[in-house]
Amino acid sequence: MRVLFATSEAVPLIKTGGLADVSGALPAALLKLGVDVRVLLPGYPQVLQALPPMPIVATFSGLFGFPAARLLEGSLPGGVPLWVLDCPDLYQRGGGPYVDERGQDWSDNPRRFGLLSKIAAVLGSDESPMAWRPDVVHCNDWQTGLIPAFLRYAPGAARSVMSIHNIAFQGVFPAHWTPELGLPWDCYKADGAEYYGNLSFLKAGLYFCDHITTVSPTYAREIQTDALGFGMQGLLQYKSHALTGILNGIDYDEWNPATDHHLSAHYDSQNLAGKAVNKAELQRRMGLDIDPAVPVFGLVSRFTYQKGIEVILEIVPQLLEMPAQLVMLGSGDPGIQSWAQELAYRYPGKIGVQVGFDEGLSHLIEAGSDLFLMPSRFEPCGLNQMYSQCYGTPPVVHATGGLVDSVVDCTEATLADGTATGFVIHGLSGATLSATVQRAVEAYRDPAVWSALQLNGMTRDFSWGQSAAVYRDIYQRVLDR
Template identity: 50%
Template structure:
């Protein structure tokens, strides 16, 4: 049994802005099911506290301010969760990183430096819990200072740092480095300095015993200039410590045979229920109920990373085809506005819902024939896994986790019975359009189409497989930490 402190800035269902929350809400449960002692440490946001019942408060001594760790359980599990409560720091409603105006909170560096410092105190068993982890698993820039700060601690736990999206790095002005009172030796391009800024993420990339990211292909991509976001040299230097582990999905929450959000259940052996769900989706969306017309869906953030601009570019050509579009998401206002205009022009062809609706998301995944994910980059992606499980073949750009989870419907893959979607290479609207043409041709060949659907539905996207891979990374991190400790002792003896 390994004792694991899982440090994160969000975890579903307590707080969610993206895939980090899904991982933080699922991987600890999968690890606990394998027999490990896992505790989650995250901030006590106002909305998080509102969703929980009474919690036991543990006061942590701190000069000039009140700091508590609130103990409870992650909802729907027996995984303990510790919430860092500090007046005026985390107790704000809404997005954990952005103000109501959509701008980053001006004190984000102080907020997540505090989370990191508390994580160090918990990891070193200095808060009275009588529990010291073997592994501290940190996630994204908000926890990047933890491995750096733990580096000064004798007999520290081993550290693993997971990159969920390298584009978000937690970079702040040099003045913030001084304000946080970080050790002066950290101000180096070999440590936390990044083009004369303080970079939280470099704390994890430089100091963690092992680094992981959320798909094998993304682990390779971020070592190159296109996807490395300026950190490709450091990541290439540490490639022997870098692991790509594909995210899993919650197969109980996303199960078309038992999904409470669906009016008709279905499974790979009997797709008749999916036809009825498609009709329900068309009715709910104000579209003609026609089984012969392909429903193409998109659920996600309406931002350039996700390729929504490519979709908007090809709408004139798409609307010449026998298809319907169902879109659910929110993002940059210019893309929302463009989609609203197209929806007003073609209300019988396009159904748009801005925002997020969990029940509708399930209905869309289950009712759609095809699912669009033309991302410019995609560390892992979850919707392409959901769509395959629900018999909606994804149309994806072959990058990151999309390349690792979707087998293109090439002649070779169709013959081998492994095809589960349609993939294209370039982030260009011509390439996307050709992929849609190919998808529609396959859709109208019913035996071939049902083979593609069943192949996707029978894939194993469970967290169990990913959790086993993390077990192996934890073991390597512990070996690295012990070897480093022995090396330091030897240097001390020689001195």
């Protein structure tokens, strides 16, 4: 089985969010299962600088509406074959994959990701210049959403699977882009890529693909509702027979407290002594009072409404009275950033805030915190709640998406049957979060309960192997139709 995995980002080359983690780990897990998989990624400066010189294996010119491009061949760490789409006119620029240095979307994003989609479709059809041809093209989020549409009109087209990592981002652009990207007007209709008078990359992918996946079973149900479907719920209900929720895995080579090179001391489920060392280091680094007895709540997140950050900030006085400390790492909404920094100034030694992103610090927060806060209003999958369990740091999560699929609430029953791994909030508000945090602190003060929680979480298996096997079965399913 040959699979082309098309994505706009992949660790360790380029990352803005969880899509990159999936794109780095899932193809590697598929390769181990015997799937002949190749990753297709745009040639951003960060990608080309991180890789050694790569040979040119194909050139593309004269494609309707697109500048000339080249296909370079290399590999990702772990040996996954990689094709880099090199088009300096579209990708060789500052800023990030989607935005410029000022944080504004690139005005030509439709063309930038239209090209990525077009090339993937060419490679998955009789038009391909390559000897290697995929049976299935696996598309990821709106940036690759036009692939199934292009394949619909291509000779000898491969099957397609469309993965939704966050349905809130849909790639919606003015309708005039439809012919400018070489798509026939025939696909621009309600039963197609048209979305309230615009062209939606994501809707095109969902409508024209052979199967849809998303990143947790609960999220697959949530996106079929008015509350969390973001306008796509009707289409997803219509295609519910071809919609599967598959929980993401985590990369244990990168996230393992026994080997993590970012930590001051290593530890595992059999010996947690190193966790106390990391806690003291975290308190020191973030300017907190170094106190082994007070529980530290950690957070690594985008500072946005989706993540429920302002609800955490609302209950800071109650949190500190318990007593507890709070560590926050992230960036996003300027108002939330300022609010968090103001609280850190008001409560020195109790709250530590760092705006921005620091990979090493994110690992230290997972290891040095006693509990991890993740009260997202919606969360397609989430990874930090899995990292936290792996690091013996029980998470406090809202009952949504992948959070409720991966965290078992601590109750008398779940403690008795050995499944409890964290604390689940039902109905997010200041009152419910405060009550759940209080419940978590009470558990922290009971050594037997706390040890059981940590052990349960650290011995769970969140590896990619099981999830990759489900993806492989879906590929086979669409080929057998």
